[in-house]
Amino acid sequence: MKELLEAIAKSLVDNPAEVSVNEVEGEQSIILELRVAQTDMGKVIGKQGRIAKAIRTVVKAAATKENKRVIVEILQ
Amino acid sequence: MENSIEKTGKTVEEAINEALAELNLERDKVDVQVLEEGSKGLFGIIGTKVARVLVTPKETAEDRAREFLNTIFEKMNLSVKMQFKEKNNSLNILLEGDTMGILIGRRGETLDSLQYLTSLVVNKGDKEYIRVFIDTENYRKKREETLVRLAKKLADRVLKYRRSITLEPMNPYERRIIHSTLQHNSMITTYSVGEEPNRKVVIALNNRRKSNNF
Numbered sequence: 001m002k003e004l005l006e007a008i009a010k011s012l013v014d015n016p017a018e019v020s021v022n023e024v025e026g027e028q029s030i031i032l033e034l035r036v037a038q039t040d041m042g043k044v045i046g047k048q049g050r051i052a053k054a055i056r057t058v059v060k061a062a063a064t065k066e067n068k069r070v071i072v073e074i075l076q
Numbered sequence: 077m078e079n080s081i082e083k084t085g086k087t088v089e090e091a092i093n094e095a096l097a098e099l100n101l102e103r104d105k106v107d108v109q110v111l112e113e114g115s116k117g118l119f120g121i122i123g124t125k126v127a128r129v130l131v132t133p134k135e136t137a138e139d140r141a142r143e144f145l146n147t148i149f150e151k152m153n154l155s156v157k158m159q160f161k162e163k164n165n166s167l168n169i170l171l172e173g174d175t176m177g178i179l180i181g182r183r184g185e186t187l188d189s190l191q192y193l194t195s196l197v198v199n200k201g202d203k204e205y206i207r208v209f210i211d212t213e214n215y216r217k218k219r220e221e222t223l224v225r226l227a228k229k230l231a232d233r234v235l236k237y238r239r240s241i242t243l244e245p246m247n248p249y250e251r252r253i254i255h256s257t258l259q260h261n262s263m264i265t266t267y268s269v270g271e272e273p274n275r276k277v278v279i280a281l282n283n284r285r286k287s288n289n290f
Contacts, residue, residue: 003151007148011144012193012197050192057189062151062152065178
């Protein structure tokens with residue numbers, strides 16, 4: 001899941017080297033914290049959060065397959 | 077690059093053409109680096125030098141899309157076959173596999189997201205805009221048929237009860253299907269309300285006075 005999010009983010013941004021994902025395992029769900037370069041924030045959020053929503057949808061689909069709940073957080 | 081090829085010829089042009097023939101590509105689909113200009117020498121006898129060029133195929137929209145989707149499917153542990161068709165600035169991608177339900181998602185939500193993200197990756201940088209369509213198991217066609225049926229059924233209901241009906245939120249593509257299905261029905265009018273991503277179509281009775289004023 002972590003690798004999936006990382007791969008998607010890296011394909012979208014201008015500075016792939018600055019993409020990092022931190023996985024926090026909760027009781028019922030996994031939280032994935034995505035960090036990107038400040039100048040790339042728009043590339044992973046998009047107008048009205050449209051890109052962020054699409055990323056979450058795809059990651060959730062992967063999670064469903066493994067019967068997990070996953071939350072994607074984009075951090076400043 | 078690994079798929080570059082080097083060719084020689086009497087002139088640069090000749091060397092390029094030879095490379096294009098071997099790659100089976102048009103001139104605008106490759107980058108050319110001239111390694112050595114040819115020289116006819118003196119009277120074409122003394123000191124002739126062949127021209128040498130390095131020809132590299134340009135990364136196409138298809139390459140970018142294939143690489144991106146392959147990575148995603150690999151990380152999701154899905155084995156998916158892809159078919160690409162490119163024409164007139166649009167790229168159609170057909171997915172095939174055993175687990176397409178996961179990639180379609182509720183009401184096609186996942187498929188739409190994949191399509192949107194792929195389009196962003198393909199159109200990264202300031203190149204000519206290419207529209208990306210992704211489909212699997214004829215989902216788009218089936219969804220369109222469902223929406224057309226829904227639109228007609230709800231239009232009948234609006235006429236019967238003389239009350240407007242608001243549909244659930246849809247994306248622009250799906251809303252357009254509803255609008256265009258009912259646009260020739262003069263007793264009905266359709267419009268959209270709300271903001272993306274919660275924009276919804278409203279099917280309402282056509283107000284005759286309004287249309288007369290028009």
